[in-house]
Amino acid sequence: xxxxxxxxxxELIGSIAIIRFNRPAERNPLSTTTLNELRxxxxxxxxxxxxxxxxxxxxxxxxxxxxxxxxxxxxxPSSAREFSKMGQELFQQIADARQVTxxxxxxxxxxxxxxxxxxxxxxLASANAVFAHPGARLGIITGWGGTxxxxxxxxxxxxxxxxxTARRLSSQESLEIGLISGICxxxxxxxLATIRVTSPKEKTPN
Numbered sequence: 001x002x003x004x005x006x007x008x009x010x011e012l013i014g015s016i017a018i019i020r021f022n023r024p025a026e027r028n029p030l031s032t033t034t035l036n037e038l039r040x041x042x043x044x045x046x047x048x049x050x051x052x053x054x055x056x057x058x059x060x061x062x063x064x065x066x067x068x069x070x071x072x073x074x075x076x077p078s079s080a081r082e083f084s085k086m087g088q089e090l091f092q093q094i095a096d097a098r099q100v101t102x103x104x105x106x107x108x109x110x111x112x113x114x115x116x117x118x119x120x121x122x123x124l125a126s127a128n129a130v131f132a133h134p135g136a137r138l139g140i141i142t143g144w145g146g147t148x149x150x151x152x153x154x155x156x157x158x159x160x161x162x163x164x165t166a167r168r169l170s171s172q173e174s175l176e177i178g179l180i181s182g183i184c185x186x187x188x189x190x191x192l193a194t195i196r197v198t199s200p201k202e203k204t205p206n
Contacts, residue, residue: 007034010041015052016195017045017099018188024060030112031068032083039090046097053195054097056116057104057188061128066111069138084143087112091119091145100198104191105129105180115146118153123180124194125171126187131179136166154178 011018019041021028030038045051058064067083075083094101094116103109103117105125110132117123133150135141141163151159154177161167174180184190 006037007031008037008041010045012051013192015050016192017048017051017054019045019054019056021056021058021062021064024058024062027065027108028058028062028113029065029068029071030087030116031071032086035086035090039093042090042093042097046093046099051099053100053102053198054094055102055104055188055191055195056094056120057191058106061107063103063105063107063109063129064113064116065108066113066115066134066142072140080143087115087144091116094119100195102191102194104187105131106187110134111142112144112146115142115144115149118146118149122191122194122198124182124184124187124191125174125180126185127171127183129171129174129180129183129187130168131170131174132166132168133163134166136164 007021007023009020009022019038023029045054101120102122102124103120105117105123107126107128108130109117111134114131114133133142133146141147147163150162158177169179171180171183175183182190
């Protein structure tokens with residue numbers, strides 16, 4: 001089954017749902033439109049008792065590029081708060097999903113897209129994947145939960161350096177510090193194989 005939209009495609013392979021960001025020409029931005037579509041798709045998959053795992057992936061050489069910068073420039077304090085809350089609640093929904101969730105990171109994973117990956121149970125990457133939180137270069141910082149989840153995963157000192165410098169990390173560096181748990185191409189097939197040997201999800205705080 002494939003359900004195309006302007007920003008996402010959702011596909012079912014047996015009991016596994018694949019949600020793919022599908023605007024590669026625009027670097028798969030997590031705009032308000034995309035977040036709303038993601039919430040709808042995720043809610044449908046999470047409520048389906050036949051779905052045992054959900055994989056998030058991208059298209060071409062991009063996983064996703066985070067919040068749409070053009071959209072951010074139009075926000076006022078009130079709308080910025082709502083936009084931040086929207087992302088927080090959506091990514092918490094991913095963290096709370098009863099299904100095993102995997103980020104199959106096929107390329108650039110920036111800003112809010114990394115926050116999404118951090119909300120997943122498992123993060124796998126292709127060899128050419130690149131990770132960064134570039135907000136420091138724009139005078140902003142993520143508001144979608146990454147400031148809480150990243151230190152838990154890689155430690156406070158590394159996370160602070162990551163946020164403050166906006167430095168890009170390769171897949172190999174990310175594996176070495178524990179940001180991801182495996183590298184393989186094609187990463188989607190790697191994720192599908194991983195699900196087949198993963199035990200049912202045990203709920204832990206995220």
